Every structure is written in C-alpha cells, then in structure tokens.
Amino acid sequence: MKRKSNKKFNKRPQNPLNKLSLFQKSDARFSKKCPLSGKDAPVVDYKNIKLLRRYISDTDKIMPSRITSVSQNKQRKLTSEIKKAKILGLI
C-alpha cells in the first residue's frame, strides 16, 4: 500500500507571516511599492490638498517615509509641497 501524498496538510491556507517560534524567519516581507511613483501616479502639487492630507498626521506633522513607503525622491518633493500649502493656509 502506498501512502497517499499529504495534500490535505498543504491545502490548509497559511498566513506567511505566522511563525512557530521567535527565531524562525518568516517567508514574507513587507515589500510595498511607492504609491506616488509609477505610471498612473497622482500629481504631487501644493494645490492638490486631498492627496497631501493623506501624508499628514492629526497634529499637522509630515509622516515619515518608513510608514507611508514613499520613495526618497518623492518624499523630498512632498515635504516642499506641503510646506507651500501651509504658507497659503490650505492645510
């Protein structure tokens, strides 16, 4: 008698971030693409307030790129553009 392959165990949906022990490395990584660069990316401009509001905290601080995963180049542009909007009192 041949043993059936244990398909049942493989079929179970597993969260790749789950870990059995603390020291085991998880397979998945947080690899998020920059939301502001690419082909259909929105325009970063001081008049586009709806977009700028997303990258500001409740206390009007600029969010760091490690949280929003914005690329270096676009983060530099975001900060200058937010500061312009603040001068005009839009944000």
Added chain:
Amino acid sequence: MTFYEHTIIAKQDISTPELEKIEKKYQDIITKTDGEIIKVEKWGLLSFAKKIKAYNKGFYIHYKFKAENKTLDEIKRSSIIDNSLLRHLTVKYKKLDTETEYFKEKDINEKKK
C-alpha cells in the same frame, strides 16, 4: 521666459468692486513688464486651516503667467506693500498644467444644494 504661478490671499472684509481692482492691478503689472498672462483663476472665499492675522477666511486669486525676472521683482514688491493682502506665494514651473482645476466654485455650490 519661464512659467510662474502666483497666488494672493485678500482679506475677508473687502467689498467686491475692490476685489476686482486688486485682480486688475496685478494683471496690469504682469502685462506692463512684458509678461504674458495664460490663465487667471478665482478660487473664491476659502477658510484657513489656522488663523492668519486674526482672520478666519480669505479670497484667493491665482495667476498663471509667462515672464522674466523683472516682473517677479515688481509683483513680490507690490504684494508685500499691499495692505489688503494677507499672504502671497510664487512658484516656478518648467511646464504649466492649465487644465486641472483643484478649486472649482461649482463644487462648493453643489454641496450647498
């Protein structure tokens, strides 16, 4: 010749004929110093995020034009002196986007209805 954008914030308690005077005044400054106006946008009365000199609201006027250095000096100098303005901002652009308008007066009226 390069492209520029210039926005002005006028005080809230200014009457409408005076607003039109202010709007004309800066158009004349651009045209007299060999500039070229591409577009003028009136954003209307908008409320500030924070108080500016004890004012809660202001009239926004937005110019898009093509000019050289001397017009910029003239515009900045006159908008600093002007008592009816609260703030101003000029931005330099390589390419001007004249189609998209972020502040349309229609949108405000629709919300009221």
